[in-house]
Amino acid sequence: MTQPIERVVIVGAGTMGVTLAKLMLAHRLPVRMIDKQATALEACRREIERTFSEHLAAAGEFDVQTHWSQEGETSIIIESVTENLAIKRAVIAEAEAHCAATTLIVTNTSGLSIDAIGQGMRHPERLAGAHFFNPADLIPAVEVIPGAATTKATIHHTCTFLTGLGKRPAVLNQSVPGFVANRIQHAIMRECLSLLEKGVVDAEALDEIVQFSIGVRLALNGPLMQRDLNGLDTHLNIARYLYEDLEDTHTPSRLLEEYVAQGRLGAKTGQGFYSWDDARIKRQEHQTRDSLERIIAVAMEEKRSGNDGER
């Protein structure tokens, strides 16, 4: 990136938009937040002021708008609205109408097709997926996804921007539904739900097994490096007898459908796999953020000290 970034325009002041704004502001990038809901913008402003002090917002580095303004060429636009193709397309069309032909536009979709989101764009070559993880100001990885029309220069620009934010961009070769992280997360959850449905294990025991075995190992090594260390012949021997027994349903689990139909949505409704009250939620949120920071620091230190999977 040769020119300094004039402003980062974040569209969608929801869960992700707020942590994206924190990330940009922590790196001293001016932020404009756009959301059609004034209440979402107010909540976002309050959270930003709480985090960075009122001084920052007053200095004009952060502003909020319900409508678009014309943006300069060196702004970057991050689309982070509701995960709905029609809404995202409409937002991208508005973005294109309010920026220069070369302005970088990235979408934070969790797994919708980049080509489908970019359909109808005048300049689809400057659209890329940049899938952040929640909270975006903390989690290092960002999946970078090209569409069929995305140029190499756009991917390079996206990665340079992300690296400048202290992120670890990882580029996919093509866009597939769910990209990499959500495909793997859902493959794991499909098996977890199947094990619960079959009564093989209870929720507490399942979480205990996964967290303190695969979980702690994955914090330090990706699954492929971990398997290299374990031996691929051993993995193959297990795969030969196990796969015929693994869950391979093409529809969401019955248990999950039932829970959601009953309003059992997890912490936000007080009941999911576990029971939740406000105190437990607060404790967990605080503990998770604090612990994540420490785990990330350990994982980064491991990488720095040479455990980086040279091929």
Ligand SMILES: NC(=O)c1ccc[n+]([C@@H]2O[C@H](COP(=O)([O-])OP(=O)(O)OC[C@H]3O[C@@H](n4cnc5c(N)ncnc54)[C@H](O)[C@@H]3O)[C@@H](O)[C@H]2O)c1
């Ligand atoms: N929540 C996560 O853990 C997570 C993680 C990674 C990526 N994502 C992705 O990030 C995106 C946003 O997710 P979220 O969890 O922040 O959603 P959210 O529902 O919390 O927020 C979405 C915001 O978009 C706004 N919006 C909707 N239509 C709009 C429009 N036309 N113009 C302007 N604003 C509009 C809504 O008012 C709302 O404030 C989604 O694509 C989601 O898949 C979410």
